[in-house]
Amino acid sequence: MHVAHLTLHDFRSYADIDVALEPGVTAFVGSNGQGKTNLVEAVDYLSRLSSHRVATDAPLIRAGADQAIVRAAVVRDGRTAVLEVELNPGRANRARINRSPLSRARDLAGIVRTVVFSPEDLALVKGDPGQRRRFLDDLLVLRTPRYAGVLADYERVLKQRNTLLKTLYAARGSSREAALATLAVWDDHLVATGSELLGARRALTTDLAPYVGKAYEAVARGASRDDARIEYQATVPEPTPEAFRAELERRQGDEIGRGLTLVGPHRDDVLLTLGPGDDQRLPVRGYASHGESWSFALALRLASYDLLRADGDDPILVLDDVFAELDADRRVQLAALVAGAEQVLVTAAVAADVPEQLSGATFHVAAGEVTRG
Ligand SMILES: Nc1ncnc2c1ncn2[C@@H]1O[C@H](COP(=O)(O)OP(=O)(O)OP(=O)(O)O)[C@@H](O)[C@H]1O
Numbered sequence: 001m002h003v004a005h006l007t008l009h010d011f012r013s014y015a016d017i018d019v020a021l022e023p024g025v026t027a028f029v030g031s032n033g034q035g036k037t038n039l040v041e042a043v044d045y046l047s048r049l050s051s052h053r054v055a056t057d058a059p060l061i062r063a064g065a066d067q068a069i070v071r072a073a074v075v076r077d078g079r080t081a082v083l084e085v086e087l088n089p090g091r092a093n094r095a096r097i098n099r100s101p102l103s104r105a106r107d108l109a110g111i112v113r114t115v116v117f118s119p120e121d122l123a124l125v126k127g128d129p130g131q132r133r134r135f136l137d138d139l140l141v142l143r144t145p146r147y148a149g150v151l152a153d154y155e156r157v158l159k160q161r162n163t164l165l166k167t168l169y170a171a172r173g174s175s176r177e178a179a180l181a182t183l184a185v186w187d188d189h190l191v192a193t194g195s196e197l198l199g200a201r202r203a204l205t206t207d208l209a210p211y212v213g214k215a216y217e218a219v220a221r222g223a224s225r226d227d228a229r230i231e232y233q234a235t236v237p238e239p240t241p242e243a244f245r246a247e248l249e250r251r252q253g254d255e256i257g258r259g260l261t262l263v264g265p266h267r268d269d270v271l272l273t274l275g276p277g278d279d280q281r282l283p284v285r286g287y288a289s290h291g292e293s294w295s296f297a298l299a300l301r302l303a304s305y306d307l308l309r310a311d312g313d314d315p316i317l318v319l320d321d322v323f324a325e326l327d328a329d330r331r332v333q334l335a336a337l338v339a340g341a342e343q344v345l346v347t348a349a350v351a352a353d354v355p356e357q358l359s360g361a362t363f364h365v366a367a368g369e370v371t372r373g
């Protein structure tokens with residue numbers, strides 16, 4: 001798949017731009033703060049309807065403007081579709097495919113598939129569990145767009161249940177009885193949506209694992225494919241709704257005491273470990289060197305790309321400012337691994353940061369203008 005045309009209106013720093021793109025490698029080169037990441041962020045936004053950089057849409061709308069539009073002509077198997085999303089802060093976003101409106105903007109997710117490499121990826125391995133949950137969830141939605149709905153449902157149930165737990169803490173007598181009865185209803189919802197999400201994340205981790213080992217071997221010098229391991233770490237001991245429910249019962253006192261849901265996929269983590277054998281295996285977080293951590297982060301992105309490709313479609317690769325972070329050997333290695341992708345969008349502050357293996361079109365980005373070099 002590739003983007004053949006990208007139009008932005010009041011998106012980030014761009015008032016109006018229109019860029020024609022080709023398959024293969026395209027590099028966006030320009031000084032800091034000129035809008036390179038903003039451009040690739042727009043393509044990424046179309047894929048999941050959220051940005052890898054921010055949690056809400058507000059920063060994506062150009063300061064002073066009241067809505068933003070991202071439109072892209074996307075070519076897949078020789079057929080072109082025009083995808084469009086209108087970002088309306090405080091109101092529902094709207095999406096269209098070939099000018100026909102979709103009933104929900106969310107239904108656009110997963111049509112464009114992107115895998116974004118960025119310097120922030122280091123936080124995937126070094127940061128808190130939330131980063132790794134988000135990594136899995138993003139990939140889940142790209143693979144199976146229906147999970148965008150499951151995730152939204154789970155978030156909603158969690159919020160309501162937490163509100164109820166806070167009320168329960170102070171409730172006494174008959175109002176406590178009533179609140180406990182309502183809690184049982186929210187437990188049902190939590191177990192139902194949570195188990196679905198949990199099952200999907202576990203299955204995804206299992207599918208991803210062999211690709212992570214392989215990718216780590218490819219990016220880390222002297223590593224073998226058994227070195228890097230990824231495992232799902234759940235707060236629910238067994239992957240069944242019964243176990244979920246039993247764990248909720250066991251923790252009910254704690255939950256009411258803290259006014260928080262303590263069991264479920266929103267508290268899970270993804271355990272990343274490195275080591276030559278099971279007895280010499282250490283977590284990446286807290287133990288791995290800077291270089292090992294970087295290799296692991298790259299391996300997670302490469303593995304995502306390989307997995308999506310194995311599903312039958314070549315995602316768009318975005319390499320946002322990653323080459324400046326890598327030494328010369330690694331640059332060449334990474335370039336060789338991604339050079340065969342249908343479309344690779346690279347950003348770099350200076351052209352010299354883009355490895356020779358990735359030669360292709362170059363655009364200069366300066367002061368909100370994007371010009372073919
Ligand atoms: N909503 C917005 N409205 C107006 N300007 C914005 C908005 N969001 C970001 N910007 C501006 O866009 C610029 C950042 O653009 P971007 O992150 O694309 O830079 P870059 O070219 O990738 O730089 P670097 O090389 O440092 O990564 C900043 O100057 C920022 O102030």
Ligand SMILES: [Mg+2]
Pocket residue numbers: 036037038320321347
């Ligand atoms: Mg940038």
